[in-house]
Amino acid sequence: MTVAVETGVWQLDPAATTVALSHKTFWGLVAVKGTFAAIAGQGEVGPDGSATGTVTLDVTSLDTKNAKRDTHLRSADFFDADHHPEITFAVHGARLRDGDTAHVDGQLTVRGISRPQSLTARVTAADAGALTLEAEFTVDRAQFGMGWNQLGMIRGLTTVTAALRFTRAVA
Template sequence: MTVAVETGVWQLDPTATAVALSHKTFWGLVTVKGTFAAVAGQGEVRPDGSATGTVTLDVASLDTKLAKRDTHLRSADFFDTDHHPEITFAVRGAELRDGATAHVNGQLTVRGISRPQSLTARVTAATAGALTLETEFTVDRAEFGMTWNQLGMIRGLATVTAALRFTRVGA
C-alpha cells in the first residue's frame, strides 16, 4: 500500500488512540501491561512530505488494572508523577518511505530526562482528513532514571505499542 498524506496541521484524536506499555517482571515470568488513558498531540506535514509533532502522555493515567501497582509506578521509584507528570515524544523529523512506512526520529522525555528515539511506524489507514499510525518500540527504563529493581525482579526493556489516530485540522 502506498499512501499520500495531506499537508497541514493534524490533531491527535484521543478517543481513537491507544498507547500501551508492557514489561517483564518476576524474573521474566510475568508481563505487566498498562495503558495510558490520557493522550494528546498534534503534528504538521510540510509540503516536502516531512513531518514534525508531539505526543504527550499523562503518566497518572497509566492503568495496569492493579491500584497498588499503579500507585507504586507513580512514585519516585518509577515515573515520579509529582515532579514529572508527562511523558513526551517530540518528533524532530518523519518521512514516509517504502509505501506505508514512516521513519520517525525524535526525542523521548521521561522523568525530565530526554533521549533520542528512532522508530518505524506503519500507516494503517489514510484519507484526506484522517490518518492512523501504528508502532512498537522498546525503551530501556534505566536510561530515564528508573532503576528500582527489588531482588532483581525486573529485567529487560519495556515495550511501547501505539495506535495513533490523527485528524487534519480544517479538513
C-alpha cells in the same frame, strides 16, 4: 498501500488512540501491561512531505488494572508523577518510505530526562481527513532514571505499542 498525506496541521484523536506498555517482571515470568488513558498531540506535514509533532502522555492516567501497582509506578521509584507528570515524544522528523512505513526520529522525555528515539511506524489507514499510525519500540527504563529493581525482579526492556489516530485540523 501507497499513502499520500496532505500538508498542514493534524490533531491527535485521543478517543481513537491507544498507547500501551508491557514489561516482563518476576525474572521474566510475568508481563505487566498498562495503558495510558490521557493522550494528547498534534503534528504538521510540510510541503516536502516530512512531518514534525508531539505526543504527550499523562503519567497519572497509566492503568495496569492494579491500583496498588499503579500508585507505585507513579511514585519516585518509577515515573515520579509529582515532579514529572508527563511523558513526551517530540518528533523532529518523520518521512514516509516504502509505501506505508515511516521512519521517525525524535526525542523521548521521561522523568525530565530526554533521549533520542528512532522507530518505524506503519500507516494502517489514511484518507484526506484522517491518518492512523502504528508503532512498537523498546525503551531501557534505566536510561530515564528508573532503576528500582527489588530482588532483581525487573530486567530487560519495556515495550511500547502505539496506535495513533490523527485528524486533519480545519483551517
